[in-house]
Amino acid sequence: MGFQEFIVLQFLAHVLADYFLQTNALANQKNTLGFKSRFLIWHTLIVFVTSWLLSFQIEFFIGSGVIAISHYFIDGIKAKYNNHSILKKSIFFIDQGLHILVLIIVSWLFTEYHGLKFIIELPIDANTIGIITAYLFCLKPTNILIKEVFKSSEIDVAITNMDIDTSLDTNELPNAGKLIGILERLLTLTFILVGQYAAVGFLIAAKSILRYKDTDTLKTEYVLIGTMLSFGTAVLLGILTSFF
CATH class of the missing domain: 1.10.246 (Serum Albumin; Chain A, Domain 1)
Structure with missing residues (x-):
């Protein structure tokens, strides 16, 4: 397996952590209270665990940590702009764009300067992982996307x-x-x-x-x-x- 499988797995981790592993009520609390939300810490931990587990790289705990910490600050700051006169219309898309940008940069830097050493050889390729991610995105994430x-x-x-x-x-x-x-x-x-x-x-x-x-x-x-x-x-x- 190579970088394609690795980056798609990280996209899958993001979809799971940001959409499926949090309820609408908890997400609304996080979006309203920001850094004051108790759930924000748990959400950050969930992001870290899903990113690290789906990387299948023992050493990627540092990369997952960077992704999780950036997720914490992005989501915390987002709450301040949910009612902004200009940014409130696009804050969801800015939030998701920043998450994905960080994910791509961290994954690329890790691959470029450390290399990939998968602890197990998955019997599926990037295309299969992409199909799984696409089907999952058709569920709750698309409902949220359309509402936004x-x-x-x-x-x-x-x-x-x-x-x-x-x-x-x-x-x-x-x-x-x-x-x-x-x-x-x-x-x-x-x-x-x-x-x-x-x-x-x-x-x-x-x-x-x-x-x-x-x-x-x-x-x-x-x-x-x-x-x-x-x-x-x-x-x-x-x-x-x-x-x-």
């Missing part, structure tokens, strides 16, 4: 607690829209990876028939934007994974 896009675009809806992939109809099943969004992304990613692009078009058409019958313009536009973002993310993930 709506927030940054100042698309305010009447019901702020609704999941982005749902319509505004409160008579619908709770969380049904979120589940629909996850399923459509998983199917879209699968179709892209196996080269069945026509099936993606069929899936979009099928959802259009079922979801766009309402005459409420606000509701239709809301669902349309969420759907395009959902499908677009899955398609982009599929193309990037297939390309690399």
